[in-house]
Amino acid sequence: MISLAHHSQRCPEVVSLLLALLCKATAAMAADDPPSAPPAKISTVVVVSKELPVETFIDRKVYRLTDELQATFGTLSDVLTDIPSVSVDPDGVLTLRGDSNVLILIDGKPSPLFSGSNAGANLQSYPAANIERIEVITTPPPQYRAAGAAGAINIVTRKAHNEGMAGGVRASQGTKGRYIVSANSSYRSEKLSVTVDAGFRHDARQKLLESDMRSPLSPAAMTLDSRTSLLEHRWRDVPTANASAEYALDEKDSLSGSFSWLKTNVSHTYNQTTTTTDSSGTVTGLSERLSRGHSPETDYDARLGYVRKLARTGEELHVSLHRATSHPVTLYDYINNSLLPEAMPNDSYLILDEENATSEAEVDYILPLSNVQELKFGYLFEQDDFSFESTAGDEDPLTRTATLNLTAIDEFKYRQRIHAGYASYKANAGKWSLLGGLRLEGTSTNALVPTDGTSARDSYLGLFPSLRLERSVSDAGTLSFSASRRLTRPNPKQLDPNVNQEYTLILRAGNLHLRPAYTQSYELGYGFQGHNLSYQVTGYYRRNDDTTIGVVKYIGDGVSLSTQENLHGDDFAGLELTADGHLGSQLSYSISGNLYRKQVDPGALDILGPRSGQGADAKFKLDYRPTASDFIQLRASHTGHQSSVQGSSSAMDVVNIGYRRQLKANLSALATVTDVFNGQRTQNTVTTPYFTGFFVRAIRGPNVYVGLNYSFGSRGKKDADLRYEQ
8 A cells, every 4th residue: 555645844943943043152152252353354355255266277167166155055956057058947957058968977976866867856956065166077088988978067075175173054044944954074184184064955846847738639530739737846855964084094195985975855746737628629628636745865975095106296096986876766646536527536656766876996097297298097997777667556545455557567777887998198388288188988788678578788889089279379368179079878767668657748768779979079269367357268069979869759639758869960069158257346247158059960750840949048147245244146047048859948047146244254144045036947849740739847936045154163275286187
C-alpha cells in the first residue's frame, strides 16, 4: 500500500528564535570588543569597492562572489543567472552562449548532482554560500574533459586562505515560510588547512505548467483542442555538510581530502485539469488529477589527493581519487477524476528510482621547462554507472490495497567507461602567450533494458586538440585566438527508451541508438583589463555534428511524445561583449551582451520549422555604496526569444535586488529579493504538419530573504598566489 506524503512542517518560529539569539550573542560580543576606529573601517570598504569582480586568464574567466549578496542566502542558480552569457530557465536548465551542452564541474571534477534527472532542481538547491568563485571556460585546456560543446563551468568551493581560525554564521527568514541557517569555520597553519561548513534550507516554490495541444482526432474526423493546466507546490528541506583538509607531511609531500553531503527532501502537491473541445468549441472531455508525493535525494562526494614535489622548482606529481553518488527517488499518489464523461474516481501511484555514480582515478605530472614554459601530462580513468526503475499501479480507495501494473514496469541500466590521456604545453615569449595540447579519449558504453532484454553497446576513440594564443598589443590590451574540438556524449536519460509518465502534459522517452556529437569551435577576441575598467569583445563560431535534440511527436487524441534524435548538424555564430568598471568611488557596474545565430541541418529527420534562428541575451549589474556601511545591488538579465527546429521559445527577464548594512566589522544585516517582477516564465511553441502545441513553464516569484551574517576569527589578506589552473 502506498501512503500519501505529507507537507513539510514549516517552523518560522524556530528561525525567529535563532535570529533573536544571534542578535543577542553578537550584541554581547560588541559590548566586550573595543569600538573600531572609523578611519580603519572606511579604508577597508574603499579597498574592496575598487576590486573588479572578474579576472581574465589565458584559459578562463573567473568571477569572484565576494560581494554577491545573492550568494549569501541564494542558490547556485541565482548566482549563475548573473554570469555573462549564462542563463538558467524555470526548469533549471543551464545554457552557455545559447547552448545547453555545458560541462558543469565542482572543484574541477564532474558530479552526478548536475547530470542526473534532478540536475535542474539541484542547481536551484545547491547553496551559493559554499562557493568562492565561478570559472567560465569556453575553450577548456586538455587537462579538462573533452565533454561539453559550449565549454565548461567550474564551481570552486570555499577553502581556508587565512592563517589561524575563522568562521561565520548566517541566518535568514524568507517569505512563504522560507528560512536558511548555516555556519562555516576554517583553520590554517603552516602544515594544516581545514574547512568545515553546514547549513539547512527550507524552501517553497510554485511551478506552473500549461499545455495547449491542437491536433486532429485519431482517426481524423475533426480538430481536437486539449488544454491542460498544472499548478505544483513544492516544499524543499535541504541540509548540507562539507569538510575539506590539506596536510603537509613534509617539505615534499602533502595529502588532501574532502567530503560533501547534500540531502534533499521534497514534498509536493499538484492539481491538473484537462479540458478537451472539438472544432465547434463543444467540450467533449473534462478531467482532473490530484497528486501528492515525496521526493528524497541523497548526494555524496568524496575526494583524496596526494602531491609530491620533485627535483625541479614547480615540478610536481598529483594523484587523485574521486567518488560521487546521487540517488533521487520520486513517489506520487494520484486521485483521477473524469467529470465528462462522468466516471468513478480511481487512485493510482507512480514510483521513480534513480541511481548515479561516478568513480575516477587521475594522475597529473607538471614539468616546468623554464620560468616561462611548462609541460603537463596526465591520465584519467572514469566510470559512470546509472540505473533507473519505474513502477506504477492502482489503489483501491476503500481498502488501500495496491495492484501492480505489470505493463508499466520500466528498467534501464547504463555503464560508461572512459580512458583518457593528455599532454599540454604553456609558454610566454615576449608579447605572446600560448596554451595548447592534445587529449585522447577512449569511450565504451553498455546500455540494457531488462524488461525486454534490449541492449546496445558502443565504443569510440577520439583526438581532441585545443589551442589558445594571446598577444599583448598594449599594457592593458590583448588579442586572443582559440580553437578546440570537443565531444558531447548522450546522457543516460537521453538513451533510456522507456516512456516517462511523470507528467501527462507531455510524455518523454529516450533513444537507445543516439550517437555522440562532435564540436569544432573557434574564438577571436580583444580584451582590455585595467585597475578600474575591463572589457572584452569576442566573436565565436561552433560547428556541431550529430547534435542531440528533443523532438515532439504526435501520438493521437491530444497526446504527444518528446523523444531524442540526432540532427545532421548545426552551426552557432555569435558576438559576446562584456564590460566591468567603476563610476567614481561609489558605483561599479557590469554590462554584457550575447548576440548569436543558429543554423540547423535536420538531415533525414521528418520535421518542419525554422532552419535558422537568432537570439540576444543581455545582463546588467550595478553596485552602489552610498556610505561606508551601506551596499546596494541591482541585477537584471534578459534571455531573448529563441528559435528551434520545431518552433520557438519566448524571452525571459529576471531582476534581483539586495541590500547590506554593515553593523560592525564582523556583523551585517542583509535583505535580498529574487525575481522581483515574477519573470521566470517561458512559453515554447511547437508547430508541425500534425499538431500545434503551446507549453508554458513558470516559477512564481518573488522570493524575499532578510537575515544576519556574522563572521569571526582571522581576516587577513588572502593568498596573493591563488591557483586558478587545475
